[in-house]
Amino acid sequence: MDLSQDTKNILGLKLPTDPRWVNLAEISLEAILTDHAYCEQKAATTCISIIQRYSDKDKLVKALAPIVTEEWGHFRLVLQELEKRGLKLGRQRKDEYVNALLQFQEKGGHPDDVFLDRLLTMAMIEARSCERFKRLSEGLNDPYMSKFYRRFMESEAGHYTLFIELAETYLPKEKVRARWETWLQHEKALMKEMEVRGDRIH
Numbered sequence: 001m002d003l004s005q006d007t008k009n010i011l012g013l014k015l016p017t018d019p020r021w022v023n024l025a026e027i028s029l030e031a032i033l034t035d036h037a038y039c040e041q042k043a044a045t046t047c048i049s050i051i052q053r054y055s056d057k058d059k060l061v062k063a064l065a066p067i068v069t070e071e072w073g074h075f076r077l078v079l080q081e082l083e084k085r086g087l088k089l090g091r092q093r094k095d096e097y098v099n100a101l102l103q104f105q106e107k108g109g110h111p112d113d114v115f116l117d118r119l120l121t122m123a124m125i126e127a128r129s130c131e132r133f134k135r136l137s138e139g140l141n142d143p144y145m146s147k148f149y150r151r152f153m154e155s156e157a158g159h160y161t162l163f164i165e166l167a168e169t170y171l172p173k174e175k176v177r178a179r180w181e182t183w184l185q186h187e188k189a190l191m192k193e194m195e196v197r198g199d200r201i202h
């Protein structure tokens with residue numbers, strides 16, 4: 001996938017990641033790898049949950065089944081990098097970013113709205129991960145790690161698109177686009193808030 005254009009434009013993200021983040025990431029690559037491992041694990045388990053909850057939606061089941069394998073493969077790749085460095089997979093850290101997104105999710109309304117928000121939450125996380133991986137890929141001095149993150153960046157960009165497309169398969173495009181815009185605005189505010197607090201995201 002060609003991501004030569006500004007990722008911010010491609011993904012529609014309203015606020016780019018603080019450029020200082022790559023330097024921070026370089027200092028604590030170990031912590032980044034541990035957090036990253038859990039992100040991949042969560043992506044796989046969330047896809048499984050969506051399949052279980054919406055088993056009646058054939059196209060969705062068919063589309064998400066291979067994503068589970070792919071995300072689990074990502075988890076194993078990150079695990080390998082940890083092992084290579086003699087590091088252990090530590091405890092899962094509280095993920096403020098994902099928790100804040102989950103709080104914004106429509107949970108008790110119309111089933112269509114609940115369904116839409118479950119897919120858009122995934123799209124949001126994939127889009128932001130993609131942007132972060134792009135920054136890591138471009139910002140890290142180690143050519144091996146740079147290539148490592150580029151691979152993830154391409155994969156997560158494809159996932160972001162898939163979740164939006166799946167939403168549009170089952171719901172009117174205008175509804176999906178309008179809600180996605182709301183999510184983007186919300187995420188922008190969240191990113192700003194976390195930046196001010198100095199929180200780490202993934």
Ligand SMILES: [Fe+2]
Nearest residue numbers: 040043071074
């Ligand atoms: Fe992934």
Ligand SMILES: [Fe+2]
Nearest residue numbers: 043126156159
């Ligand atoms: Fe993904």
